[in-house]
Amino acid sequence: MLDDLNILIVEDEALLAIDLSMTLEDEGATIAGPCMTLDAALEAQAGAKLDAAVLDVDLRGQAVFPLADRLKADGTPFVFHTGRANLAELRARYGIDVPILMKPSRPSDVVDGLTQAVHRPIA
Template sequence: MPKTIMLVEDELLVAFDVQDIIEAQGFSVDGPYISVKDAVAAVTAQLPSCAVLDVRLQDGEVFPAADLLEKAGVPIIFHSGHADASDLKRRYSKAAVCEKPCSPAALRDTILELLAE
């Protein structure tokens, strides 16, 4: 059974690109979720192997879902152009940050690295 990567992204074109990157590695995608509310519900229902999270969503910032993921020990990749990487690393010390725009290879390598740990 392939590992599942949760995708939280409210820009659909970006979400489709990220989904392609994830699926090209043989992983399945849970999402994309476009709101904090939906992301929190998804985390509560089933934990993914890893999560790729945009920070700013339709209904606020992704931090409630990120807090649940971190508490459960799920690797997190913040994929955002609207967040300060150093602030994210202070708040989520084990998380990776791929600032937008991010090359597909960099995002792919970050996912593979986190799943290998």
């Protein structure tokens, strides 16, 4: 389903980052990261050709928005995967087309959200 896609994972919980990586690799993706800090994620994004990203909104108190803004500007699809987010703020800032997955989520929900993001027409 995600064959040959290079997907950046930004998640500050190590076990969850590993689980996400394994899930997406099982679907045929190559993983960039996982990155546990905003600085590491920005560096990874700058140095890679990404097809999509999974973004935790709150990285130990630091919002992932600078990275999400860069991905959006580059036309790189992404999904938010979060347990602590203001959904209204995310919708206002990134629109209704960016999937928001609330933790805990099933692995299939992450795969479905990424598939939806990657295959959505660019506005």
